[in-house]
Amino acid sequence: MDDLETAGSWLARSRATVVLTGAGISTESGIPDFRGPQGVWTKDPGAERMATLQAYLADPELRRRSWLNRLSSPAWTAEPNPAHRALVDLDPVALVTQNVDGLHQRAGSDPARVFELHGTMHRTICWECHDRRPMAEAVTRVRAGADDPPCLRCGGVLKSDTILFGQDLDPEVLRRATEAAQGADVFVALGTSLAVYPAAGLVPIAKRGGARLVIANAQPTPYDDVADVVFRDPLGQIVPALVASYRECRPSR
Numbered sequence: 329m330d331d332l333e334t335a336g337s338w339l340a341r342s343r344a345t346v347v348l349t350g351a352g353i354s355t356e357s358g359i360p361d362f363r364g365p366q367g368v369w370t371k372d373p374g375a376e377r378m379a380t381l382q383a384y385l386a387d388p389e390l391r392r393r394s395w396l397n398r399l400s401s402p403a404w405t406a407e408p409n410p411a412h413r414a415l416v417d418l419d420p421v422a423l424v425t426q427n428v429d430g431l432h433q434r435a436g437s438d439p440a441r442v443f444e445l446h447g448t449m450h451r452t453i454c455w456e457c458h459d460r461r462p463m464a465e466a467v468t469r470v471r472a473g474a475d476d477p478p479c480l481r482c483g484g485v486l487k488s489d490t491i492l493f494g495q496d497l498d499p500e501v502l503r504r505a506t507e508a509a510q511g512a513d514v515f516v517a518l519g520t521s522l523a524v525y526p527a528a529g530l531v532p533i534a535k536r537g538g539a540r541l542v543i544a545n546a547q548p549t550p551y552d553d554v555a556d557v558v559f560r561d562p563l564g565q566i567v568p569a570l571v572a573s574y575r576e577c578r579p580s581r
Contacts, residue, residue, distance in 0.1 A: 345512065408431045420516075
């Protein structure tokens, strides 16, 4: 039995499969990652400042640059790829994602089971009064000439409802993701470097609970040595193949 069949058999027997996805699952939808060879921060190290909370809050010019970048983000027109769609058929008990693009939900995954650790780019939040609104409203204002649109409710600094460096994760989302990892039979990490915490910390939590660990990532990760199976194939190929193997191994009903 090869690795694909082995992993498929684990998934077929699992009563609690948990999937963690990172930027690598969306690169095949045309959304660049951050740290990869062609990543946003690899090509432009200065762009990382836009993802740092204190810099964003303190520097109006940085915010203006951020808003201009949002206007041309490829994420607005990106479509779910075969890896996103295959996970709908896998139907894990929790789909924990480090991505903010919403492609899992657009592919058809149950929104109640998608835990967005790093928030969503589809909403804005005011840093002062915490008012949340659809991102489309702010983007419309920027296109109309507001280069650093303030909060419509209190006039405070507006940002994407995503987690920046120096900002805490939503404790409820993290709690639910942690509980899912603790109860996992199989934990599948897809397209993530497993270098960013606390997301990467879900892996040892799952392993301590006895879960099988399957990793699929183009580059080596710090947890490859403790993984039960590691794949290096493009996710648009390996995830559908893994789910097909899972279907074949499921007992007939």
